[in-house]
Amino acid sequence: MINRRKAREAALRSLYAIEVGDNSRAEVSQLIVKDLLKDDIAGVSFANEVILYTTDEKKEYDEIIARHIKNWEVSRLATLDKLILRMAITEFIHFEQIPTKVTINEAIELAKSYSTRKSGTFVNGILDAILSDLTEKGRITKKGRGLIETSRS
Numbered sequence: 001m002i003n004r005r006k007a008r009e010a011a012l013r014s015l016y017a018i019e020v021g022d023n024s025r026a027e028v029s030q031l032i033v034k035d036l037l038k039d040d041i042a043g044v045s046f047a048n049e050v051i052l053y054t055t056d057e058k059k060e061y062d063e064i065i066a067r068h069i070k071n072w073e074v075s076r077l078a079t080l081d082k083l084i085l086r087m088a089i090t091e092f093i094h095f096e097q098i099p100t101k102v103t104i105n106e107a108i109e110l111a112k113s114y115s116t117r118k119s120g121t122f123v124n125g126i127l128d129a130i131l132s133d134l135t136e137k138g139r140i141t142k143k144g145r146g147l148i149e150t151s152r153s
Contacts, residue, residue, distance in 0.1 A: 002040060002042035002043045002046060003037075003040060003043055004043070004046060004098075004106070005106065005109075006036065006037060006040070006043060007037060007040070007043040007044075007046045007047040007050070008047070008050070008087065008106055008110060009036070009110070009113075009114075010032055010033045010036040010037055010043070010047045011033070011046075011047040011048075011050040011051050011054070011087060012080070012083060012084065012087065012110055012114060013028075013032050013036070014028035014029070014032045014033055014047070014051050015028075015051060015054055015055070015083045015086070015087065016079065016080065016083060017031075017032060018051075018055060019079060019083060020079060025048075025051055025052065025055060028051065029044075029048055029051070033047045033048060033051070049094070049095075050087055050090055050091070053090040053093075053094050054083075054086045054087055054090045057089075057090070058086060061085070061086045061089045061090070062074045062082075062086075064089060064130055064133070064134075065077075065082070065085050065086075065089075065126065065130070067133070068126050068129040068130055068133070069126060078115055078116060078119065080111070080114050080115040080119070081111060081115050081116075081119050081122060081123060084107050084110050084111050084114075084115070084119075084123055085107070085123060085126060085127065085130075087107065087110075088103050088104065088106075088107040088123075088127050088130075089130060089134075091103040092130070092131060092134055092139075092140055093134065093139055093140065096141055096142055096143045097142075097143070098142075099142065100131055100140065100142065103127075104124065104127050104128070104131070107123050107124075107127055108120045108123055108124050111123040
């Protein structure tokens with residue numbers, strides 16, 4: 001069974017190794033993802049997909065983040081906060097089966113565990129704004145039981 005939290009941690013560690021250590025996706029997949037997730041084939045697949053989308057669309061994601069941070073530059077963000085925000089945007093846009101609330105909660109937990117004391121609050125605020133923006137623009141599509149929001153009369 002897939003342990004998405006552990007897979008997200010593996011993806012975050014891998015993205016950090018790519019960002020700071022200039023490692024390749026293939027290297028981090030072998031050295032970090034497969035080592036941490038061992039026989040969790042679905043977890044390895046999930047982590048590698050997150051890494052792929054997050055690295056391939058880094059420039060676009062940084063532009064999205066830049067629109068929602070006031071009086072600040074993306075380059076000045078704590079590296080882990082930036083990576084967590086990119087990962088969450090990846091899940092918002094590319095993983096239709098994961099509810100946005102789950103993505104935000106998981107991002108907050110990663111920020112609390114891996115970044116600064118105030119990162120959880122920061123990540124929460126930025127992701128709320130990004131989610132609203134992406135929803136308005138029709139970029140968020142969620143399918144499946146419990147994922148489709150219905151309006152009540």
